[in-house]
Amino acid sequence: MDQDSINQVIDGGLLPRRALLKASALGLATSFVLPARATENWMLHAGEPQSDYGQPSPFARLKREQTGGHPLGPAAGSSSTPLQDLNGTITPNSLHFERHHSGIPAIDPRRHTLTLYGDVRQPLQFRYEDLLAYPMETHQYFLECSGNSFRNTLATPLDLTAGSLNGLISNAEWTGIPLHYLLDEAGVADSARWVIAEGADAAGMTRSVPMSLALDKVMIALYQNGEPLRPAQGYPMRLFVPGCEGNISVKWLRSLKIQAQPAYTREETSKYTELLPNGKAEMFSLAMGVKSLITSPSGRMTLNRKGLYEVTGLAWSGAGTIRGVEVSADGGISWEPAVLQSDPRPLALTRFRLPWRWVGQSSILQSRATDEQGQVQPSRATALARYSPAGFYHYNGIQSWHVSSAGVVKNVYV
Amino acid sequence: MDQDSINQVIDGGLLPRRALLKASALGLATSFVLPARATENWMLHAGEPQSDYGQPSPFARLKREQTGGHPLGPAAGSSSTPLQDLNGTITPNSLHFERHHSGIPAIDPRRHTLTLYGDVRQPLQFRYEDLLAYPMETHQYFLECSGNSFRNTLATPLDLTAGSLNGLISNAEWTGIPLHYLLDEAGVADSARWVIAEGADAAGMTRSVPMSLALDKVMIALYQNGEPLRPAQGYPMRLFVPGCEGNISVKWLRSLKIQAQPAYTREETSKYTELLPNGKAEMFSLAMGVKSLITSPSGRMTLNRKGLYEVTGLAWSGAGTIRGVEVSADGGISWEPAVLQSDPRPLALTRFRLPWRWVGQSSILQSRATDEQGQVQPSRATALARYSPAGFYHYNGIQSWHVSSAGVVKNVYV
Numbered sequence: 001m002d003q004d005s006i007n008q009v010i011d012g013g014l015l016p017r018r019a020l021l022k023a024s025a026l027g028l029a030t031s032f033v034l035p036a037r038a039t040e041n042w043m044l045h046a047g048e049p050q051s052d053y054g055q056p057s058p059f060a061r062l063k064r065e066q067t068g069g070h071p072l073g074p075a076a077g078s079s080s081t082p083l084q085d086l087n088g089t090i091t092p093n094s095l096h097f098e099r100h101h102s103g104i105p106a107i108d109p110r111r112h113t114l115t116l117y118g119d120v121r122q123p124l125q126f127r128y129e130d131l132l133a134y135p136m137e138t139h140q141y142f143l144e145c146s147g148n149s150f151r152n153t154l155a156t157p158l159d160l161t162a163g164s165l166n167g168l169i170s171n172a173e174w175t176g177i178p179l180h181y182l183l184d185e186a187g188v189a190d191s192a193r194w195v196i197a198e199g200a201d202a203a204g205m206t207r208s209v210p211m212s213l214a215l216d217k218v219m220i221a222l223y224q225n226g227e228p229l230r231p232a233q234g235y236p237m238r239l240f241v242p243g244c245e246g247n248i249s250v251k252w253l254r255s256l257k258i259q260a261q262p263a264y265t266r267e268e269t270s271k272y273t274e275l276l277p278n279g280k281a282e283m284f285s286l287a288m289g290v291k292s293l294i295t296s297p298s299g300r301m302t303l304n305r306k307g308l309y310e311v312t313g314l315a316w317s318g319a320g321t322i323r324g325v326e327v328s329a330d331g332g333i334s335w336e337p338a339v340l341q342s343d344p345r346p347l348a349l350t351r352f353r354l355p356w357r358w359v360g361q362s363s364i365l366q367s368r369a370t371d372e373q374g375q376v377q378p379s380r381a382t383a384l385a386r387y388s389p390a391g392f393y394h395y396n397g398i399q400s401w402h403v404s405s406a407g408v409v410k411n412v413y414v
Numbered sequence: 415m416d417q418d419s420i421n422q423v424i425d426g427g428l429l430p431r432r433a434l435l436k437a438s439a440l441g442l443a444t445s446f447v448l449p450a451r452a453t454e455n456w457m458l459h460a461g462e463p464q465s466d467y468g469q470p471s472p473f474a475r476l477k478r479e480q481t482g483g484h485p486l487g488p489a490a491g492s493s494s495t496p497l498q499d500l501n502g503t504i505t506p507n508s509l510h511f512e513r514h515h516s517g518i519p520a521i522d523p524r525r526h527t528l529t530l531y532g533d534v535r536q537p538l539q540f541r542y543e544d545l546l547a548y549p550m551e552t553h554q555y556f557l558e559c560s561g562n563s564f565r566n567t568l569a570t571p572l573d574l575t576a577g578s579l580n581g582l583i584s585n586a587e588w589t590g591i592p593l594h595y596l597l598d599e600a601g602v603a604d605s606a607r608w609v610i611a612e613g614a615d616a617a618g619m620t621r622s623v624p625m626s627l628a629l630d631k632v633m634i635a636l637y638q639n640g641e642p643l644r645p646a647q648g649y650p651m652r653l654f655v656p657g658c659e660g661n662i663s664v665k666w667l668r669s670l671k672i673q674a675q676p677a678y679t680r681e682e683t684s685k686y687t688e689l690l691p692n693g694k695a696e697m698f699s700l701a702m703g704v705k706s707l708i709t710s711p712s713g714r715m716t717l718n719r720k721g722l723y724e725v726t727g728l729a730w731s732g733a734g735t736i737r738g739v740e741v742s743a744d745g746g747i748s749w750e751p752a753v754l755q756s757d758p759r760p761l762a763l764t765r766f767r768l769p770w771r772w773v774g775q776s777s778i779l780q781s782r783a784t785d786e787q788g789q790v791q792p793s794r795a796t797a798l799a800r801y802s803p804a805g806f807y808h809y810n811g812i813q814s815w816h817v818s819s820a821g822v823v824k825n826v827y828v
Contacts, residue, residue, distance in 0.1 A: 040525065040668075046489035046616050047517030050646065052477035053470075054508040057649045059522055060642040063466035075460035087637040088552040088589035093506055094468040095641065103461030108473055111454065133724055138502040138756040138765055171640075175502035175755075202460050223501040225639065226585075227509065228474040232464065235471045254454075310547055341589075342552040351552055 012329030012363050014311075014336040015355040056094075060085070064095055065164045075103030076203075078145065080167025083295045087312065089140070089342045089349045091170035093225050097246075098232045099145050099168065102203035105252055109236035112200065114220070118258035121187025128236045134177040137219065139242070140348040142316045144169040144288045146245035146272055150392035152399065153384060157411045162298035165411060166399060169316070171349035173226065174240050176219035179256075183214065188258055196263045197239045200254040207248045208262035209241060210284065217242045217347075220253065243318035243347040244286040245394070247272055275388035288318035289396035290377050292325055292352070292369035303407030306360055312341070312353040317371035321345065324370050325352040331364035331400065331414050332379070338367070346372075363403040364414060380413055426743030426777050428725075428750040429769040470508075474499070478509055479578045489517030490617075492559065494581025497709045501726065503554070503756045503763045505584035507639050511660075512646050513559050513582065516617035519666055523650040526614065528634070532672035535601025542650045548591040551633065553656070554762040556730045558583040558702045560659035560686055564806035566813065567798060571825045576712035579825060580813065583730070585763035587640065588654050590633035593670075597628065602672055610677045611653045614668040621662045622676035623655060624698065631656045631761075634667065657732035657761040658700040659808070661686055689802035702732035703810035704791050706739055706766070706783035717821030720774055726755070726767040731785035735759065738784050739766040745778035745814065745828050746793070752781070760786075777817040778828060794827055 056062050062085060069077025078099040081091055091097075098104075109128035117123040145168035151158050152165060161167075183195075188211070195214045199205040209218065221229065221240040229235040234251030241248045247267060262268065262284065274282040292315035297303060311329075315322045322344045326335035338352035352367070369377045378386075383397030402412040470476050476499055483491025492513040495505050505511075523542035531537040559582035565572050566579060575581075597609075602625070609628045613619040623632065635643065635654040643649040648665030655662050661681060676682065676698065688696040706729035711717060725743075729736045736758045740749035752766035766781070783791045792800075797811030816826040 040519075040521075040614055042519030042521055042666075043614055043616055043618065046487075047514070047519040048645075049483050049488040049517055050478070050481050050491055050493035050512040050514060052481055052493075054478075054510070054512075054644050054646050056467075056507075056641060057520075057643075057645045060649070062641055064464070064468075067464050067466055069463050073460075074463040077464055079464035079466075085642070086640045087550060088587050088640045090504065090587045090640040092639050092641045093470075094508075096468070098464040098468075100461070100464060103463055105454075105456030105461040107454075107456055107471075133722060135724055135753075135767060135769070136501060136726075136755060173502050173504045200454055200457055202457055204457065225506050226500045226502045226504040227470060227476055227506045228499070229471075230468050231462075231471045232468050235474070252456075308547060310549055312550075339549075341550060353549060355549070 012334070013357040013359070013361060014327060014329045015357060016336065062095060064097070065161065065167060076101055078168060080163050081170050082161070082163040083167050083314065084162040084298045084301065086295070089171050089351050090225065091172055093172070093227065093230050093233070096170040096172060096233060097145065097168045099246060100201070101205055102201050104231045105201050106231065107200060107236060107252060112236055112254070114237060114253060115255040116182055116186050117255070119189035119192040119260065120258050124182065124186050131177060131220065131222065131237065134181060136175050136177055136222070138173060138175045140171065140173050140345055141240070141242045142169060142171045142347060142349050143246045143249060144316070146247055146393045149395045152380065152397060153392045153395050157413050159299065159410055161300050162293060162295050165299065166293050172224045174219065174221045175223035176221035176240060179218040179220060180215045182220070191260045192258045193260055194262050196257040196259060197250040197253060198255045199250045200252040205250055205267065206263060206265045207250055207267055208265070208284070209239070209248060213241060241286070243288060245272065245288060248286055272393065274393050275391050277385070277388055285394065289394060290317040290319065290369050290371040290375040291315070291396040292367045292377055293399040294327070294365050294367050294401060297365065297403065297409045298401055299409055299411045301409045303358055303403065303409070306358060309356050309358055310353055311356045311365060312351065313367050315350045315352055315367070315369035316348070317369065317375065318347065319375060320347065320372040322350040322369055323372050326368045327354045328366045329356060329363045332366055332398070335368065358403065360405050362405050364412065365401045365403060366398050366414070368398055426748070427771040427773070427775060428741060428743045429771060430750065476509060478511070479575065479581060490515055492582060494577050495584050496575070496577040497581050497728065498576040498712045498715065500709070503585050503765050504639065505586055507586070507641065507644050507647070510584040510586060510647060511559065511582045513660060514615070515619055516615050518645045519615050520645065521614060521650060521666060526650055526668070528651060528667055529669040530596055530600045531669070533603035533606040533674065534672050538596065538600050545591060545634065545636065545651065548595060550589050550591055550636070552587060552589045554585065554587050554759055555654070555656045556583060556585045556761060556763050557660045557663060558730070560661055560807045563809045566794065566811060567806045567809050571827050573713065573824055575714050576707060576709050579713065580707050586638045588633065588635045589637035590635035590654060593632040593634060594629045596634070600672070605674045606672045607674055608676050610671040610673060611664040611667060612669045613664045614666040619664055619681065620677060620679045621664055621681055622679070622698070623653070623662060627655060655700070657702060659686065659702060662700055686807065688807050689805050691799070691802055699808065703808060704731040704733065704783050704785040704789040705729070705810040706781040706791055707813040708741070708779050708781050708815060711779065711817060711823045712815055713823055713825045715823045717772055717817065717823070720772060723770050723772055724767055725770045725779060726765065727781050728763045728765055729781070729783035730763050731783065731789065732761065733789055734761065734786040736764040736783055737786050740782045741768045742780045743770060743777045746780055746812070749782065772817065774819050776819050778826065779815045779817060780812050780828070782812055
């Protein structure tokens with residue numbers, strides 16, 4: 001691609017996805033300097049030796065956001081993944097979002113059991129060690145809190161980062177035992193339609209899982225990104241319900257009760273139901289919608305040079321695999337298909353990217369995902385109209401970032 | 415599968431891969447106990463709140479092994495991934511193996527540059543920040559040290575864990591810039607055949623990469639499992655050469671020199687060459703062979719009950735994708751095809767599993783991988799015969815674990 005074709009700026013600066021970036025196009029590489037030997041301080045002496053359990057560079061300044069919690073009850077709160085600092089699709093375990101209703105229990109796996117009972121032929125109880133002997137599966141899946149992005153349902157757009165606004169979404173390789181193995185062994189009664197999962201935290205978090213889901217992709221997850229679950233993610237074991245609101249993937253799982261009816265717990269009546277405009281409520285609306293956002297450039301960043309940028313972000317859908325993502329640089333007037341940077345996998349995050357030329361024009365950057373079922377991510381207005389104005393769960397409207405002529409990037413509503 | 419078919423123990427206890435494990439077959443689930451409420455201490459009070467950067471459970475006792483290093487030069491050493499404690503395929507960043515020749519430099523990315531020079535039309539220099547604007551790709555790849563498993567080339571088998579013996583192998587999702595973008599921009603001379611990569615550590619680690627590889631899958635890696643590279647893995651940037659001996663994926667990358675000949679550095683003459691039985695040496699033999707090992711049951715474990723177990727392990731090949739893995743429980747007399755627990759991806763770890771019934775029989779567990787090119791993992795004897803007895807690089811012989819009638823698992827040579 002030569003300079004001329006780059007100057008043919010289309011659609012607010014977006015370049016077609018076949019356009020390759022080159023250094024001359026970027027204008028970033030400086031004039032040649034012979035690589036000096038041993039001028040950097042760190043080349044003059046041996047560095048730190050290997051370690052038992054590694055840590056990131058302090059220069060990378062990695063940390064979860066919104067970790068404050070409620071001032072009177074810090075154990076009931078959440079933390080979000082700093083999406084703007086990451087690339088690829090995996091969320092490292094230390095940065096996976098958290099949502100705790102009564103803090104993180106410090107469970108000794110030798111003193112923890114999982115009980116499977118209720119409408120079954122043979123109730124069962126398993127120690128952690130027993131479960132390690134079962135056949136496992138390994139899949140990459142996203143996990144999204146039902147309340148993710150709720151700040152964008154507020155009347156005024158908050159000037160926050162991508163992670164603070166939308167970071168209750170993470171992605172990991174989960175390894176665990178397909179639940180149908182355990183259900184099959186216990187012998188589920190014909191009348192049974194629900195699995196009631198209870199956690200061993202002080203909140204006794206309890207959710208009802210429809211049997212159709214329980215027999216499909218649900219697993220008892222024991223490993224996350226290769227290592228045993230972190231305590232913040234349910235150590236020693238959690239339920240994992242792929243594609244569904246995070247709350248139903250009950251952490252610190254201690255029992256599964258099989259019955260004909262749902263339990264109608266607090267977490268599926270008062271909370272985690274969606275009030276509709278007509279005053280009725282959607283209950284057990286579990287699958288997360290099709291969604292995406294641009295993670296860079298994103299809120300609170302500043303573009304400190306003119307030229308080409310890589311617009312990059314994440315897309316996902318609770319209905320399956322992402323089929324495509326489009327990007328707009330003019331607030332949704334025109335759209336350009338993005339490149340999928342990683343292989344799209346069902347119920348996992350997919351990364352997209354597209355080159356964009358910024359020469360100081362005021363722009364509104366947006367992304368819009370489409371999934372394998374043809375569902376298209378809605379505008380903010382359409383997403384809000386689905387629910388009562390009091391609602392804030394399952395919000396999947398398009399995220400808009402305004403780039404000012406000074407290069408300041410800010411959350412806006414379009 | 416009923417009890418009768420389980421009792422039809424074949425091949426030293428291995429069950430065919432279509433056999434599903436069930437609780438009754440495992441005999442692990444205990445008689446029914448009503449799940450008591452709030453008896454565990456951790457259900458009686460709120461737990462710890464969310465945090466900036468999470469940590470694993472102390473009960474999981476996760477740490478890298480063999481971290482001691484040389485007593486007089488601890489900065490020149492290695493640490494290995496505790497394979498026996500992990501499941502799935504991803505290695506979490508904190509447990510990725512390390513091999514440093516002069517320790518880990520503490521690089522400030524604002525003071526680090528990458529220079530591309532030599533036989534090029536236009537030498538280039540890049541800051542870290544510049545590189546973030548380039549198009550990136552995301553792939554899951556293994557990284558294996560050329561000297562991995564060298565302890566099994568010694569005359570006497572060492573009674574060590576799977577990780578201590580074979581843990582200089584890890585697997586991560588790497589995100590970075592395809593090197594061909596930068597080479598293309600610099601304009602490589604027709605005569606150029608090699609890319610000489612130098613690291614910014616005090617060892618000035620330098621390796622020669624054939625141009626054919628450099629133009630293929632090689633990347634400038636900037637992210638590992640989603641987050642910026644760890645210092646131990648080359649922060650802020652490393653070369654990544656998929657499928658090849660780890661040493662050539664130069665960490666803390668500071669320069670790439672393009673030239674007609676290799677550099678013949680210490681690391682590709684004195685070290686990282688393989689002496690053959692005829693006295694000649696293989697140089698630039700980069701691709702790692704087809705290999706696998708059982709990670710559980712494995713060395714220094716003890717089976718503390720009789721019954722069904724899940725035999726599980728990892729397989730990989732520098733030539734591409736794993737096509738299949740076979741497992742033997744009788745020291746290689748008979749083999750049974752394993753289930754591939756994760757989707758096989760090119761140049762990445764694949765997890766396999768197979769049920770195994772242990773009723774106290776003395777057994778020798780082995781695994782044998784085959785890759786897409788039809789290469790089959792060799793026996794220890796065949797693997798050793800390829801090189802001079804002085805050699806210890808690129809060893810990919812079959813790992814044998816002896817299970818005694820008391821259930822003690824130990825590294826043996828067969």
